[in-house]
Amino acid sequence: xxxxxxxxxxxxQEPSSERRRELLRGVTDxxxxxxxxxxxxxxxxxxxxxxxxxxEMEEAVRAELAQRMAEAETAPxxxxxxxxxxxxxxxxxxxxxxxxxxxxxxxxxxxxTRGQDHLRAxxxxxxxxxxxxxxxxxxxxxxxxxxxxxxxxxxxxxxTQEIVVDRAVENPDLHEAVVARKSLPIDLLNxxxxxxxxRLRGDILARNAAVDPAALDAALAAGRTRLATRDGxxxxxxxxxxxxxxxxxxxxxxxxxxxxxxxxxxxxxxFLVALSELADIDFHTARRILERRELDALSIVCKxxxxxxxxxxxxxxxxxxxxxxxxxRAREYGELYEALPREAAQRTIRFWRVRRNSADIAA
Numbered sequence: 001x002x003x004x005x006x007x008x009x010x011x012x013q014e015p016s017s018e019r020r021r022e023l024l025r026g027v028t029d030x031x032x033x034x035x036x037x038x039x040x041x042x043x044x045x046x047x048x049x050x051x052x053x054x055x056e057m058e059e060a061v062r063a064e065l066a067q068r069m070a071e072a073e074t075a076p077x078x079x080x081x082x083x084x085x086x087x088x089x090x091x092x093x094x095x096x097x098x099x100x101x102x103x104x105x106x107x108x109x110x111x112x113t114r115g116q117d118h119l120r121a122x123x124x125x126x127x128x129x130x131x132x133x134x135x136x137x138x139x140x141x142x143x144x145x146x147x148x149x150x151x152x153x154x155x156x157x158x159x160t161q162e163i164v165v166d167r168a169v170e171n172p173d174l175h176e177a178v179v180a181r182k183s184l185p186i187d188l189l190n191x192x193x194x195x196x197x198x199r200l201r202g203d204i205l206a207r208n209a210a211v212d213p214a215a216l217d218a219a220l221a222a223g224r225t226r227l228a229t230r231d232g233x234x235x236x237x238x239x240x241x242x243x244x245x246x247x248x249x250x251x252x253x254x255x256x257x258x259x260x261x262x263x264x265x266x267x268x269x270x271f272l273v274a275l276s277e278l279a280d281i282d283f284h285t286a287r288r289i290l291e292r293r294e295l296d297a298l299s300i301v302c303k304x305x306x307x308x309x310x311x312x313x314x315x316x317x318x319x320x321x322x323x324x325x326x327x328x329r330a331r332e333y334g335e336l337y338e339a340l341p342r343e344a345a346q347r348t349i350r351f352w353r354v355r356r357n358s359a360d361i362a363a
Contacts, residue, residue: 024053070094075101089117105203123147128154132229139255149177190351209344241269279305299337303345
């Protein structure tokens, strides 16, 4: 083997590009003929010769070599890194996407120095280490992040997943990829509820309903570390409304029907404080539901709190008073309210209560 390799090395002086192309294929065939038995010195010789020859070849030849080297359990290190960093994604892709011989440092070097095509190729690997995923999230565009999220073999730390969710909240193009990721912590998944479309909200509710109680408690504990500070300031009459609602509560006079009176009289802050008190959610979540007229979210709150359907429909009609088809839409959501299992609503509301508990701790 060693003699044959040295004969090939001598042939490397051949000036003909066609002959050098044949030589590269010959050296590659020789490498794979006894891949498992190459010692360190011999592997170094293969690396020197193949790297030199490959660097002089056109893209199609380098791509062919990369396809073969991507399958090697042990590959010439310098050659493999050169192929992974090749400016042509046709050359780099097979190595980046599948080579087991690339180290974490090799991958990080490519992520930090190459473009989005290279990052997407790495994002498709059967196993993407946490540090590499973190670097891709930092440098990747939305299309790249979508590829990474679709790969359940891409490991992500809790911190990286929080960054992903924060980014997805602001970008509809990432909503489906985030909601579809099976390994996303359930509390982070529920942070997406108010920003995604109805179809994806249904997916979130379905996953909530399937969560094991022990896993649910663990997720809630983790979620309490993400105090929502981006919700905005409290209204000027918040303290006064809170005092009045507490007085009603202390007299056992705070009942669900009173909420409709507040909403009908446009005493918005009182309604929100009372709703957050009776449903045990935070003020900012209640305000978001009202301001955005989130009737499906309101149905979850009312169902979890045990409000009857007629009260929910009253809220819905009052919230939609500017809508010319308020009654029709309210009836439509009333049917959804009836179909919503209370257990699923209660599990979902527990994630929204994390924000209330966090706010109470901070206060």
